[in-house]
Amino acid sequence: MKQDKKLVVAISSRALFDLDASHRVFEEQGKEAFCRYQVEHEDETLAPGVAFNLVKKLLAINRQLPAPEIEVILLSRNSADTGLRVFNSIRHYGLEISRAAFTSGQSPFNYIAPFGADLFLSANAEDVACALAAGHAAATILASGPAANASEQLRIAFDGDAVLFSDESERIYRAGGLQAFTENEISEARKPLSGGPFKAFLAALHRIQTLFPADQSPIRTALVTARGAPAHERVVRTLRAWDIRIDEALFLGGMDKGPFLGAFGADIFFDDQKHHCESAARHVATGHVPHGIANHPCSAGTSD
Known part of the structure; x- marks a missing residue:
């Protein structure tokens, strides 16, 4: 590993935030209804998802270092238009995430390598399987209800x-x-x-x-x-x-x-x-x- 390479984690919007309500709209009513729902609710902050605490702690480590060593990027099947709600929520929580790929329904796993990601986390099992097959560390985030570990570590x-x-x-x-x-x-x-x-x-x-x-x-x-x-x-x-x-x-x-x-x-x-x-x-x-x-x-x- 090159010593100047950052640790890069790529994460989907459904792993980072609780998008269960909008995902149900997508599954039950289709893509157009989903897009309308996201735009209509884009000023409503999303609740943290299963991997939110992981991301928050990863980014907090940078504040203990002379220069950032960790980066989190967003890889999302949303379009840039529907993804605005996701970035509004990122800004609300003060998460230092600036890079993203919005693929409008297509699998985003092809962008793992160009971003240099060391890990890909997603709620989409198909995307995770593709990432693993391409040689990347990847995991499907499962629904989970435990309280977040309160420790800063x-x-x-x-x-x-x-x-x-x-x-x-x-x-x-x-x-x-x-x-x-x-x-x-x-x-x-x-x-x-x-x-x-x-x-x-x-x-x-x-x-x-x-x-x-x-x-x-x-x-x-x-x-x-x-x-x-x-x-x-x-x-x-x-x-x-x-x-x-x-x-x-x-x-x-x-x-x-x-x-x-x-x-x-x-x-x-x-x-x-x-x-x-x-x-x-x-x-x-x-x-x-x-x-x-x-x-x-x-x-x-x-x-x-």
Whole structure:
């Protein structure tokens, strides 16, 4: 990673703000009715969405640095005309977001690369799948009702296999079961796992963390995995080989992740498995990463 590159997060308007009412108009009455609704309500401030707190905390980190190191951009299926309400709401909340792409109903994922985004968050699963297929870190924001973490520190939690790491071990689990998975992780304990779709994003967070004393970092990260001993060793050695910092590592051995994510105070959690995401969303803001064998048709079972 170039040291002069900012950490860039691209976000859709429905991930940033609560657009459920206008989206229902779109689904029930069509595009023209949606456009009229947005224009008629453009002076009404939108309520924060699931990823609002994440964005607010990311941008606040810039105020602790000599020069901005983080940028948030808007990638929206709105038109510029209907998107005026979104920018009015951005101004109302004092969010320092100035760059945007409005695509009038088309998928905006083609603009992720030109903007240099390290992460794409959207409520549109199709856009997220396209982004992941193109090699970008991306997640579908799920409906979530938990209270925002009141701490000023930004806390981000990640699943391991198929998120930070490749799904190579997950494939062995699904093909041969837990015993085959465990035996493989023991025999390959000193062989680092390949990187998954969120490796580069974690590395970008790590670079921001290094700009602060370790005990004063505005960012705290956690690995929250269903792995337990002895399958933990390969994960630890992989992160060590990558020279990437992870602040907390929870090896849960199959326990429900939700309560632990709540205890960590995650502003967002990323996982590839939909059932883990649905459980986590009862406790914290959650992004589903539709990547790897767990998201192939007819796949069943779980290790991570």
